[in-house]
Amino acid sequence: MTGSLLFEAIVFLAGAIICVFIAKRVGLSSVIGYLLAGVLIGPYVLGFIGEEGDDILHFAEFGVVMMLFLIGLEIEPKNFWQMRKTILGMGGLQVGLTMLLSYGLFIALGYDSTVALVISMAVALSSTAIAMQTIKEKGMMETTSGSSSFSILLFQDIIVIFMLGVLPLLSSSNSVATTGDHPAEVSLLESLPLGFQTLAIILSVVLIVVAGQYLIVPMLRKVAKTGVRELLIAAAFLIVFSISYLMEFVGISPALGAFLGGVVLSNSEFKHELESTLEPFKNLLLGLFFMAVGASINFIVIAKSPLTIGGILISVIALKAIVLFVVGHIFKLKLDQKLLLTFNLSQIGEFAFVLLSFAFGLNILEQEQMDILLVITALSMSLSPILGMLNERFILPKVGTKESIKRPMDHIAKSQKVILVGFGHFGSTVGRFLRSHGVEATILDFDSNRVDFLRKMGFEVYYGDATRLDLLESAGIAEAKILICAIDNPSVTKKVTQLVKDNYPQVELMIRAKNRYDAYDLVNLGIENIYRESLDTSLALASDVLNKLGFRKYTVARQAQNFIKYDEESLRRLAKQPKRDEDYIFEARKELAEQEKLLEEDFKRGIVELDNHWDSEHIRKQLKKK
Amino acid sequence: MKKILILFAHPKFEKSRANKALIQRLKGESHITFHDLYEHYPNFHIDVNREQALLEQHDVIIWHHPFYWYSGPAILKQWKDMVLEFNWAYGPEGKALEGKTVINVITTGGTREVYCSEGYNSFTVNQFLRPFEQTAKLCGMHYLPPFAVMGTHTLSDENLENYANQYEVLLDILKSDFKQEALSDCFFVNDLPILSY
Numbered sequence: 078m079t080g081s082l083l084f085e086a087i088v089f090l091a092g093a094i095i096c097v098f099i100a101k102r103v104g105l106s107s108v109i110g111y112l113l114a115g116v117l118i119g120p121y122v123l124g125f126i127g128e129e130g131d132d133i134l135h136f137a138e139f140g141v142v143m144m145l146f147l148i149g150l151e152i153e154p155k156n157f158w159q160m161r162k163t164i165l166g167m168g169g170l171q172v173g174l175t176m177l178l179s180y181g182l183f184i185a186l187g188y189d190s191t192v193a194l195v196i197s198m199a200v201a202l203s204s205t206a207i208a209m210q211t212i213k214e215k216g217m218m219e220t221t222s223g224s225s226s227f228s229i230l231l232f233q234d235i236i237v238i239f240m241l242g243v244l245p246l247l248s249s250s251n252s253v254a255t256t257g258d259h260p261a262e263v264s265l266l267e268s269l270p271l272g273f274q275t276l277a278i279i280l281s282v283v284l285i286v287v288a289g290q291y292l293i294v295p296m297l298r299k300v301a302k303t304g305v306r307e308l309l310i311a312a313a314f315l316i317v318f319s320i321s322y323l324m325e326f327v328g329i330s331p332a333l334g335a336f337l338g339g340v341v342l343s344n345s346e347f348k349h350e351l352e353s354t355l356e357p358f359k360n361l362l363l364g365l366f367f368m369a370v371g372a373s374i375n376f377i378v379i380a381k382s383p384l385t386i387g388g389i390l391i392s393v394i395a396l397k398a399i400v401l402f403v404v405g406h407i408f409k410l411k412l413d414q415k416l417l418l419t420f421n422l423s424q425i426g427e428f429a430f431v432l433l434s435f436a437f438g439l440n441i442l443e444q445e446q447m448d449i450l451l452v453i454t455a456l457s458m459s460l461s462p463i464l465g466m467l468n469e470r471f472i473l474p475k476v477g478t479k480e481s482i483k484r485p486m487d488h489i490a491k492s493q494k495v496i497l498v499g500f501g502h503f504g505s506t507v508g509r510f511l512r513s514h515g516v517e518a519t520i521l522d523f524d525s526n527r528v529d530f531l532r533k534m535g536f537e538v539y540y541g542d543a544t545r546l547d548l549l550e551s552a553g554i555a556e557a558k559i560l561i562c563a564i565d566n567p568s569v570t571k572k573v574t575q576l577v578k579d580n581y582p583q584v585e586l587m588i589r590a591k592n593r594y595d596a597y598d599l600v601n602l603g604i605e606n607i608y609r610e611s612l613d614t615s616l617a618l619a620s621d622v623l624n625k626l627g628f629r630k631y632t633v634a635r636q637a638q639n640f641i642k643y644d645e646e647s648l649r650r651l652a653k654q655p656k657r658d659e660d661y662i663f664e665a666r667k668e669l670a671e672q673e674k675l676l677e678e679d680f681k682r683g684i685v686e687l688d689n690h691w692d693s694e695h696i697r698k699q700l701k702k703k
Numbered sequence: 704m705k706k707i708l709i710l711f712a713h714p715k716f717e718k719s720r721a722n723k724a725l726i727q728r729l730k731g732e733s734h735i736t737f738h739d740l741y742e743h744y745p746n747f748h749i750d751v752n753r754e755q756a757l758l759e760q761h762d763v764i765i766w767h768h769p770f771y772w773y774s775g776p777a778i779l780k781q782w783k784d785m786v787l788e789f790n791w792a793y794g795p796e797g798k799a800l801e802g803k804t805v806i807n808v809i810t811t812g813g814t815r816e817v818y819c820s821e822g823y824n825s826f827t828v829n830q831f832l833r834p835f836e837q838t839a840k841l842c843g844m845h846y847l848p849p850f851a852v853m854g855t856h857t858l859s860d861e862n863l864e865n866y867a868n869q870y871e872v873l874l875d876i877l878k879s880d881f882k883q884e885a886l887s888d889c890f891f892v893n894d895l896p897i898l899s900y
Contacts, residue, residue: 502782629717629742631714631742634716690714691719691776692715693717693720693812693855694720696856
């Protein structure tokens, strides 16, 4: 059932929107949503698309190319060098060990050595999309497991380039001999003798580096000067397409070229502009790519051997998990951080789709092998969130850092109990100052390494998620006088606030707010003590500026206090106004409207508050009037 | 040459005509330290060690301030409360300030006539300044009669110039080996003929 181009576009877009929406609703990664959409519209379920799936796959590979270009942009050689120890150490160890073990596994399963090597490459990679999303959602970026995951993923992102580069070399040995159904495109490289091949590759790499400096950057500058925004988008596409074309022409992976181009441009002033321009296209094209992969999964093959697939799936996840655990151990992570790392990265990632379909295109893999592996990859990605949840619910509470350790409470702690939630940059300052006055707050934190350290320093620390009422209760919320919330994540803050307010209304809440909007929400939750983290600091800066411009310090200090008082009042007044800007889709416009409102109020109030104290001029004028 | 420390306290110096006229006469002389208390401690958090070190380095101390509610501005009291510590400034071992000279330089809105037993302020400026005088005495310092610019609300620019000239002469006398008695025998040092030549 095929139709016009428009109809196909409708099928793909509708499938994507419906499936990704559902996947997000049930808490799965958007990658799973796209795959599901592909399966659904593919030949085995609804049959909207059939043969043309392959063409779409080819087109959608630009998503991968663009992703690698963007990854390249992210990697500033200097920053990478600073993190080389963790990235190369942890990442290298993880990829190396996983490849070794899975190579052994697939050889044992009777696969050809080249095939086993390709599969082991695919298996070694984890899903950046899923893992990073989990890390961000759980706010674990600052924890040791979060940063370790990030390092390993970064290494994988880089090593995949080399894998893509190596694949054609693997195929050349058997591409002609094996199957004839996939005629390899004749490239310049293949028509040249071996020595010239290497030379061509080196030349094109040099060409990209030189062109990046002397052609692309000057071109972008000219384009930017015109001020026509879509021209910059066109330029960005031109760069990616040209590099890909060049690479295809000499016969190596276009992805590798794109990555290189990205690295070359990562130090230019257009880095962020290019990123924000290409990002939405990349995501959409990647979505298309995943849908095409989903549509090309052959379910007949799978239905034939469910046990084999189940067996391989379990062994691959177990194998990855063991390697990650060992890597965590070697790098001295605490047990629960090791477990978090293990469960976070034990799936096979989206790069596997890229590698596998690329290898299939090069005749390294057979249709059946690819189908089985695609399904295993998709299943491992779907299982990932579920495994993570199991870890959090059942394993971590038993084996990880203890939620609490018994410690005799002193007198003050008993009668004047203070609970401090979150011991990051903000919370630690609060905690240190309280401690310098002999007030030992009971701390709640979810980074086990930090918890461990704080316990060594003699703090009473509870480990875990502060949105759990039972944890707050074991930390003694029932007897607490004050609860300080110093969490960085506004939505978690709101949850904790609501929870304590509903269940223990007698506890006084002192809440950190990131900005004005969070403060509005907190006002509307009925919170009295709200501390906007940016207010005092920005006024301190503005006061110093005024001092440097010649204003007297004491006068400015008094006006700053007035300003804070006034701003607190307006905060409470504006928070209660009915929200008439709910139809603003863009945060930025909402923010502009808010700023406008504030500036208007400032204007009405006058430049500075009427302050005639100690003003002899004022007295002189009054006297003259009489 | 004696070293002079001017402890200046005005919460709104930018609006003070009289004090500007006086302070403008300071030319950054090396023997005079002009120390603006409100500018240094806008939050009243006085650095005691630094203040004590400054006092130790100087021979003549000037409390230069407007006369508010029959006393100095709030920070000057804060300065005294914090800096003049027991057994440093006073007490059995408190000899740090002994032998130094101290004087109030003040500006008042009210004229000289209203500061007397017949005027509506009932007492003289000197009587109101007793806490300063006694503070100096307890610390073993020589207290001079005040230099007072009075009736500032009605002073003409020319009057102010005169006062500024006198202030300049006073600073010159204070740096020299002046006789204590030559300056003590008066209500206000600015009444002395030696200040107006």
